[in-house]
Amino acid sequence: MDMNKVMAKLENIYLEKPHRVFSMYLNTDPSDPDQQGGEWRIHLKNGLNSFENYLEAEGDSEELRNYRSIKSKVQQYVKECELNLAKSIVIFATPDEKIWFAERFQMPVETVFYWEETAKIDQLKEMYQQFPKTGIVLTQKEAIKVIDSELGRLKDTKMYLLDLETEDWKEQTSQENEQEPTELGGSHMKPDDFQQRFEANRYRLYKTFASKLDKLAKDKKWDCIYLVGDKVEAQDLMNNMNKPVTDIVNKNMLDHEEKKVMEAVMA
Structure with missing residues (x-):
């Protein structure tokens, strides 16, 4: 609508x-x-x-x-x-x-x-x-959730996980979202090794996702974009985007239900 x-x-x-x-x-x-x-x-x-x-x-x-x-x-x-x-x-x-x-x-x-x-x-x-077409992007290292909303209503949700071996952000299907991931971002690395490599390449990896986000913003015709998550990670993402970011919300809310996230952003 x-x-x-x-x-x-x-x-x-x-x-x-x-x-x-x-x-x-x-x-x-x-x-x-x-x-x-x-x-x-x-x-x-x-x-x-x-x-x-x-x-x-x-x-x-x-x-x-x-x-x-x-x-x-x-x-x-x-x-x-x-x-x-x-x-x-x-x-x-x-x-x-x-x-x-x-x-x-x-x-x-x-x-x-x-x-x-x-x-x-x-x-x-x-x-x-007050709350036009809005994209809310939640970051938590190798996982990114994108909420598409309008007038405070949820329209769509997309979940992306990083495959560090291919350095590709892969969108999860609804069936995959219902399952517990067995490996971090599709990687066979140990968690400590994964995190170390992720942090070493975070800026470049978020730059890759920023292009996906710019396309989403254009397709969804967002008037506002909010980045929610660790301030440094959100800043990396914002610095690589062409679309302007309305605000950064320094909260870890990736696992919160969408309704709670939208309420926090609108507060």
Whole structure:
């Protein structure tokens, strides 16, 4: 999903009565002090019911029917993802179903609901400006993990291991990722010998990977690149890249789940 295209499409919507565009930003952040008791459920119920009560009082049966069809879909979506919530839910929908955008994000929002002629994307734009298309690169000597993300959501993960005998960084398949490596980077060397040779050639080896990373950045159209790991290793990698690096995060997080890594980078 290209969020720039999504936002451009949403910006071009204009619907007149009895059709309208539904926009919802719902704060579901469990770390928010105001959400400790699951208050988002009350906010959701009240927000959805307020439009229904208004339309009932206004007496426009066709617009009320259009709204109720969307309300039902929103309730069903939230119910399906209730056990796997993030910090927010953002939904845009139209009665004709030409627009249905529903996503959970690891970014907080201010809870607000709209039923108007246009989609209200101001908060979505702010979220994108804060965390656009981003590459997060985790280094740990002979292993490098690359996380492709957008708006705090995981899009893809790639894992590379160095084969020191061929001096080639090989991407692991998903099946290989599930297995414990039996040898360091495909090498038959003893660990101490491997580390000694790696350190002696680290700069050149990271230079080799930097070209792969530049190509990834171009293909994925990253706006930001974060390097996470040992500061010296990250510096070696950055010095060999053509693409600009947004920041270096001096933390060892290669074995952390992607969600935790993205949260640490966004903090």
